[in-house]
Amino acid sequence: MFPKNTWYVACTPDEIDGKPLGRQICGEKIVFFRGPDGEVAGLEDFCPHRGAPLSLGFVREGQLVCGYHGLAMGANGRCAGMPAQRVGGFPAVRKFPVVERHGFVWVWTGDEALADPALIPHLEWAENPAWAYGGGLYHIACDYRLMIDNLMDLTHETYVHASSIGQPEIEEAPPVTKVEGDMVVTSRFMENIMPPPFWAAALRGNGLADDVPCDRWQICRFTPPSHVMIEVGVAHAGKGGYDADPKHKASSIVVDFITPETETSIWYFWGMARNFKPEDAELTATIREGQGKIFGEDLEMLEAQQRNLLANPQRRILNLNIDAGGVQSRKVIDRVLKAEAEQAAQRAQTSVAA
Numbered sequence: 001m002f003p004k005n006t007w008y009v010a011c012t013p014d015e016i017d018g019k020p021l022g023r024q025i026c027g028e029k030i031v032f033f034r035g036p037d038g039e040v041a042g043l044e045d046f047c048p049h050r051g052a053p054l055s056l057g058f059v060r061e062g063q064l065v066c067g068y069h070g071l072a073m074g075a076n077g078r079c080a081g082m083p084a085q086r087v088g089g090f091p092a093v094r095k096f097p098v099v100e101r102h103g104f105v106w107v108w109t110g111d112e113a114l115a116d117p118a119l120i121p122h123l124e125w126a127e128n129p130a131w132a133y134g135g136g137l138y139h140i141a142c143d144y145r146l147m148i149d150n151l152m153d154l155t156h157e158t159y160v161h162a163s164s165i166g167q168p169e170i171e172e173a174p175p176v177t178k179v180e181g182d183m184v185v186t187s188r189f190m191e192n193i194m195p196p197p198f199w200a201a202a203l204r205g206n207g208l209a210d211d212v213p214c215d216r217w218q219i220c221r222f223t224p225p226s227h228v229m230i231e232v233g234v235a236h237a238g239k240g241g242y243d244a245d246p247k248h249k250a251s252s253i254v255v256d257f258i259t260p261e262t263e264t265s266i267w268y269f270w271g272m273a274r275n276f277k278p279e280d281a282e283l284t285a286t287i288r289e290g291q292g293k294i295f296g297e298d299l300e301m302l303e304a305q306q307r308n309l310l311a312n313p314q315r316r317i318l319n320l321n322i323d324a325g326g327v328q329s330r331k332v333i334d335r336v337l338k339a340e341a342e343q344a345a346q347r348a349q350t351s352v353a354a
């Protein structure tokens, strides 16, 4: 179960560069492409002629041409023509609300009447030139909530990421979880510790000494449906930690957009936004490579965990205090799902009455 009346990241603009992209999101098979004015369209990935996936076709002058017999579809989901055939009476395919913003293509998978672009989260780092962003995409065979659990409890870094961002001091600093409306915040602060390799490299990248004790922080923020932004960083010890002057620290935001594909698979858009040396493209590439490797370690663990859970449906997973962030996030998701179900029931009742 996943919320559907909400915006998910569907793809990045480079994925629809001159060609259509077929992607399943929340169980819906969708094809994305650029229409005549360059705007992104999202249509049901089903050719009205014989049911071929439209994503196997190609884009010609803003129309999507089916790769089977050449039916052309407009960005509005209507048939636009087919060589030597009359297709004007063909039914339109479902059109999904799609918005390109903040360097991502967003899709609304639920009730079209409720799709308000103002609900797309504001991302300061995506618009402000003082920030640089680098990221990637992983397909992972796991329930989206397992990834949320993973990101809302960074205790696992000590074990899963021992050679990069993990260190024993993480376990020794208990996280604190707060719920603020629909947002869940889990924070952890560590003082006077040596920076682990990833952070030592980031300090060097920012022109700072990497062999001195530091204060380190992780502030994970979950918001529905499944976005997790994590403020992370280190500052030379005694300079104010999280609040230290920028000249003493290397900090960034770990960006996680988790888009469900099915009940047990996700499109995971990961990245890192930083506000030091934003013009340094080489640093962006180095950080991106490091982060990609680290997140590959999560991928392996999560897929193995999902396989185990599927093979043992009778087993219950257990919660410790380190799991509070994930537990609270799941409660928010349950609330959103319940509200959606009530809203749908109400609409169904209204339409019967009408």
Ligand code: FES
Residues within 6 Å of the ligand: 047, 048, 049, 050, 051, 052, 066, 067, 068, 069, 070, 071
């Ligand atoms: S199935 Fe698409 S044109 Fe025939």
Ligand SMILES: [Fe+2]
Residues within 6 Å of the ligand: 150, 156, 157, 160, 161, 294, 295, 298
């Ligand atoms: Fe991880």
